[in-house]
Amino acid sequence: MKKDIIDLLSTKQNDKSPDAVGNAGRRFVMDKEKVNKEQNMTIDLFEEQFFIRPERTKREQTTEGLERLDFNDELKRKILPLCRLDKGQIWQDPVRGHKVGVLDATDSHCVEKIMGDEKAKLIVNDPPYNVAVGNANTDNLFKMNLKKYLDFSKSWIQNAIGIMDKDAHLYIWMGTDYKDNFQPLPDFMILMREFSDLKPRNFITMRNQRGYGTQKNWMWVRQELLYYVKGTPSFYVEAEYTDIPRILKGYYKKVNGKRTENSERSQSNCIRAGNVWVDIQQVFYRLEENVPGCYAQKPLKSIERIVQSASAANELVVDFFAHSGTTLIAGERLHRKVYTFEIDPVFAEITIRRLKRYRETGKTGWQWRNPFPEIVDKTSIKRRRF
Numbered sequence: 001m002k003k004d005i006i007d008l009l010s011t012k013q014n015d016k017s018p019d020a021v022g023n024a025g026r027r028f029v030m031d032k033e034k035v036n037k038e039q040n041m042t043i044d045l046f047e048e049q050f051f052i053r054p055e056r057t058k059r060e061q062t063t064e065g066l067e068r069l070d071f072n073d074e075l076k077r078k079i080l081p082l083c084r085l086d087k088g089q090i091w092q093d094p095v096r097g098h099k100v101g102v103l104d105a106t107d108s109h110c111v112e113k114i115m116g117d118e119k120a121k122l123i124v125n126d127p128p129y130n131v132a133v134g135n136a137n138t139d140n141l142f143k144m145n146l147k148k149y150l151d152f153s154k155s156w157i158q159n160a161i162g163i164m165d166k167d168a169h170l171y172i173w174m175g176t177d178y179k180d181n182f183q184p185l186p187d188f189m190i191l192m193r194e195f196s197d198l199k200p201r202n203f204i205t206m207r208n209q210r211g212y213g214t215q216k217n218w219m220w221v222r223q224e225l226l227y228y229v230k231g232t233p234s235f236y237v238e239a240e241y242t243d244i245p246r247i248l249k250g251y252y253k254k255v256n257g258k259r260t261e262n263s264e265r266s267q268s269n270c271i272r273a274g275n276v277w278v279d280i281q282q283v284f285y286r287l288e289e290n291v292p293g294c295y296a297q298k299p300l301k302s303i304e305r306i307v308q309s310a311s312a313a314n315e316l317v318v319d320f321f322a323h324s325g326t327t328l329i330a331g332e333r334l335h336r337k338v339y340t341f342e343i344d345p346v347f348a349e350i351t352i353r354r355l356k357r358y359r360e361t362g363k364t365g366w367q368w369r370n371p372f373p374e375i376v377d378k379t380s381i382k383r384r385r386f
Contacts, residue, residue: 064285064292065370069346076346078375083349090114090341091352098328098355101341102348105320106155111163114339119165120318121233122310124327126298127156127320129175130184143177149184150191156320161197163318167231169310170198173298174224185224192228202227204275206302208282225302239308240272242279277302289365291350293372294324300364303330311336325351329364 069076085091090101090113103110105127130149144152160170176185192198204225246269254260273279283290283297291297307330311317319327319340328351331338342348353371358364370376 064290064368065366066292066372068295069293070295075375079346079349079372082372082374083345084352085345085348087345088113091348093355095359096332097337098331099339099341100322100325100328100348100351101339102343102345103341104343105159105341106152108159108162110341111159111320114341115163115318118163118316118339120163120168120339121165121312121315122169122171122307122317123160123164123319124171124303124306124317125156125160125320126173126296126323127153129177131175131177143180146183146187150187153184153188153191154194157192157195160318160320161195161230164197164230165233167233168229169233169306170228170230171306171310172226172228174226176224178220189226192226197230198228199230200227201229202275204277206277206280206299209280233310234312236309236312237272239305240274241268241270242273244271244279245269246271273305277305280305285368287365288363288367289326289329290367291324291354291365292368292370293350294347297324298326300326300330303327304334307331307334307336322351323347324365325354328355329358332358 067075069079085100085102087102088110090099090103092099099114101110101114103114105111105125130143130146132143164170172188174185174188176182192200204227206223206225208221208223280299280301281287283299285292289297289300303326307317307327313335315336317327317331317336317338319338322328322340322342324347325340328338328340330336332355340351342351350371354365357366357371
């Protein structure tokens with residue numbers, strides 16, 4: 001089997017077709033017959049990892065109008081001809097001036113190409129976490145050597161700092177693999193100490209309403225969000241207030257000689273989110289904002305909270321990892337200009353289509369419907385009707 005991979009490497013290393021997929025460590029999908037023979041094999045070769053992808057399980061199938069794109073190379077090949085952008089290209093919105101590109105976050109020339117001379121007041125990045133979700137390595141979600149992951153992270157962080165305004169915010173979503181000593185979260189946080197231009201401001205945990213776990217462990221429902229600043233940017237505290245009513249009393253103190261309770265001194269009848277967010281629903285197919293085919297979509301409410309707290313109307317917000325286009329939709333709704341990009345043209349296309357759909361229908365996503373009605377995903381199981 002190892003010889004097969006070496007032979008495949010020698011014949012396809014210069015192949016740019018969809019069969020030869022390259023992204024932070026090149027991985028080649030073997031012929032179907034070889035996959036069927038050795039389902040779960042992983043081989044380390046020349047310090048890179050080449051993965052044999054197993055057949056999809058029932059758990060990996062979907063009730064949505066489009067199967068998870070990272071599980072289906074054939075489906076992505078069908079979608080590629082529908083993408084208006086190719087590598088290195090940028091689409092500019094004629095209405096608000098948003099930009100969407102197919103660019104590499106680790107390439108400073110790519111970042112300069114979309115930014116020009118402009119500077120960002122806010123960057124919201126949701127990079128790969130170096131975690132194989134569901135124990136399956138795919139083209140978009142996979143695990144690599146930790147050092148290589150940190151080198152990858154260092155590159156895009158340097159590029160982010162280079163385009164930040166002298167007073168700006170940086171939010172970074174990050175994951176952790178408890179099966180691998182909780183990497184990369186602690187390693188990433190230590191890496192961030194190398195950047196003297198950035199100062200840590202907070203460590204936020206968002207509680208997902210739906211989690212995963214077993215009967216032998218606590219259910220995993222947390223999502224980590226790191227918050228850094230450059231300079232002394234404004235923080236708009238009004239964005240922190242939730243819809244949760246303030247019901248508990250306490251913390252009495254005298255104000256102008258009068259003994260007052262905490263709620264009497266508050267600016268709102270609702271509590272502040274603080275750095276543990278418990279009021280945000282994780283995205284799934286019953287929500288309008290859901291984008292079928294995407295696998296790491298952040299709730300619109302969480303991105304809007306960040307955008308409102310860290311920027312003013314018409315200011316520039318940047319996202320290096322567009323994925324489902326949530327930052328673009330948040331910017332559109334809140335009257336910010338957004339520049340965002342993806343290394344994968346399929347997700348750049350989804351991002352543009354999502355903006356167009358929002359403007360035409362007022363809907364923030366597709367719920368369980370197909371973002372690409374030009375094709376039918378025959379691999380999906382029968383879809384539910386609501």
